[in-house]
Amino acid sequence: MTPQSKRASQAIPPTRSGQQGVALWTVVVLGLLLGLLALSQSSSVLNQFRGSRNERDQALARQAAEAALRDAEADITCKLWVAGALTDAKKLPDNNLNSYCLRVGIDPGGCANKLAVQKDERGMRLLGEFPPDPLPTVDWQKSAAECQDGSCALPFGTKTGAQALDPLLFSAPPRYHVDVFNARLGASEDLVPVFRITARGFGATPTTVVDLQEVYRPC
Numbered sequence: 001m002t003p004q005s006k007r008a009s010q011a012i013p014p015t016r017s018g019q020q021g022v023a024l025w026t027v028v029v030l031g032l033l034l035g036l037l038a039l040s041q042s043s044s045v046l047n048q049f050r051g052s053r054n055e056r057d058q059a060l061a062r063q064a065a066e067a068a069l070r071d072a073e074a075d076i077t078c079k080l081w082v083a084g085a086l087t088d089a090k091k092l093p094d095n096n097l098n099s100y101c102l103r104v105g106i107d108p109g110g111c112a113n114k115l116a117v118q119k120d121e122r123g124m125r126l127l128g129e130f131p132p133d134p135l136p137t138v139d140w141q142k143s144a145a146e147c148q149d150g151s152c153a154l155p156f157g158t159k160t161g162a163q164a165l166d167p168l169l170f171s172a173p174p175r176y177h178v179d180v181f182n183a184r185l186g187a188s189e190d191l192v193p194v195f196r197i198t199a200r201g202f203g204a205t206p207t208t209v210v211d212l213q214e215v216y217r218p219c
Contacts, residue, residue: 057203060169061210064201067156067165068174069214072197074160075124076178077218081161122159124178125150129191131181138177140200153177153200171208174201192217 079086120126127135139152147154153175157164164173176199182191195216202209 054208057205057208058210061201061203061208062212064156064165064170064174064203065199065210065212066201067162068176068199068201069197069212071156071160071162071174072176072178072195072199073216073218074162075176076195076197076216079160081157081163120150122147123150123152123154123176124180126180129182129184131179135179138198140175140177150178153198169204170202171204171206172202174199176200 074080074086078089080089081087125136125138136151139147142152144155144158146152147158154177155173155175156162157173176197179196179198181194181196183194184190185192185194196213197216198211198213200209200211
């Protein structure tokens with residue numbers, strides 16, 4: 001083999017510009033990988049934050065709905081909030097907020113009497129012993145001033161004077177609606193009113209809504 005062919009067979013060392021090009025591409029690829037990793041981590045953190053916020057909002061809406069249930073119970077049992085305490089509305093002069101319980105009456109033991117409810121009230125619908133199937137729909141959007149019969153739901157505190165919930169925490173006041181059924185309980189042949197309360201609470205965002213329902217008798 002001649003000296004010239006020997007020299008030709010030797011490896012040609014990479015140039016400095018070639019080395020810089022390889023290093024640049026390595027840095028670019030590593031940068032992309034790190035960026036994707038950071039994006040994935042930030043997306044995971046954001047999803048966890050959204051999940052926590054939604055859980056908190058659901059909890060707030062549920063608390064509001066439970067407050068509306070208690071408000072409906074106070075309405076049914078003829079109670080008003082006076083100076084921060086629940087007071088028997090029948091002892092207050094010129095009270096017309098709780099017209100149902102003032103007219104139908106609650107006995108001294110706190111129980112609804114055995115007279116069936118005779119007519120609808122605001123937010124309270126009389127369905128009788130044999131309610132229709134399906135039940136008529138309830139309007140949950142009417143304001144307190146517009147809700148004058150049993151076809152709509154009342155905002156929290158409308159009839160009991162309960163203090164409004166913090167508007168910074170809740171997007172709207174909770175509401176309740178009451179269906180009154182005349183039932184024969186036990187061996188008695190007398191009709192007694194049974195109250196089915198449906199409450200709707202709202203979270204910090206208007207789209208977070210929780211509905212709760214209970215069947216209630218004062219005794």
